[in-house]
Amino acid sequence: AAGVIQSPRHLIKEKRETATLKCYPIPRHDTVYWYQQGPGQDPQFLISFYEKMQSDKGSIPDRFSAQQFSDYHSELNMSSLELGDSALYFCASSPSDRPDQPQHFGDGTRLSIL
């Protein structure tokens, strides 16, 4: 079965640079969630989108922004990168017409800030 696709899988940036992470949800999933997991930490919710509109916001820094496009894929844009932004970034998706379906996660993008 198709899964959530995230790209790139690994990304290395320097301080103050920008980065864009992409997420392609499972087909027919219209809700996308972004999570950040620092080294040795638990995943933390950042932001979510439903039908291309932002639906909820968690602990996302003001330096980050995200959007969901007409094909339901989503991009997380990160600017003025800091060392503390080094983490695994996960995207999850779910279908809004199936409340019994849980969130399905991708395998993440590992972002390393030098």
Place this chain on the structure above:
Amino acid sequence: LAKTTQPISMDSYEGQEVNITCSHNNIATNDYITWYQQFPSQGPRFIIQGYKTKVTNEVASLFIPADRKSSTLSLPRVSLSDTAVYYCLVAPVMNSGYSTLTFGKGTMLLVSP
């Protein structure tokens, strides 16, 4: 959001049944209980979800008492590959299917030969 409490770690041996209990004393009426498994450097993988009583699928069972203030994930006959972190999450599920997950401290399960 309901806060969850689960053991930091558990040890087991291959072939044994493992039960991980999660406390969620302030669970709300429209909250569902969901368990995820996570291997290092991989995304959390859905295991099982339930609202009340007992739910069983091909990999696990979930036992939820009548008061729903706790739940127990049961893994039958674990193998070495079940070594992972297990998260218990409690969150409301809207009619739209939307649900924000708040991850707490998971349980690190170590399965030995």
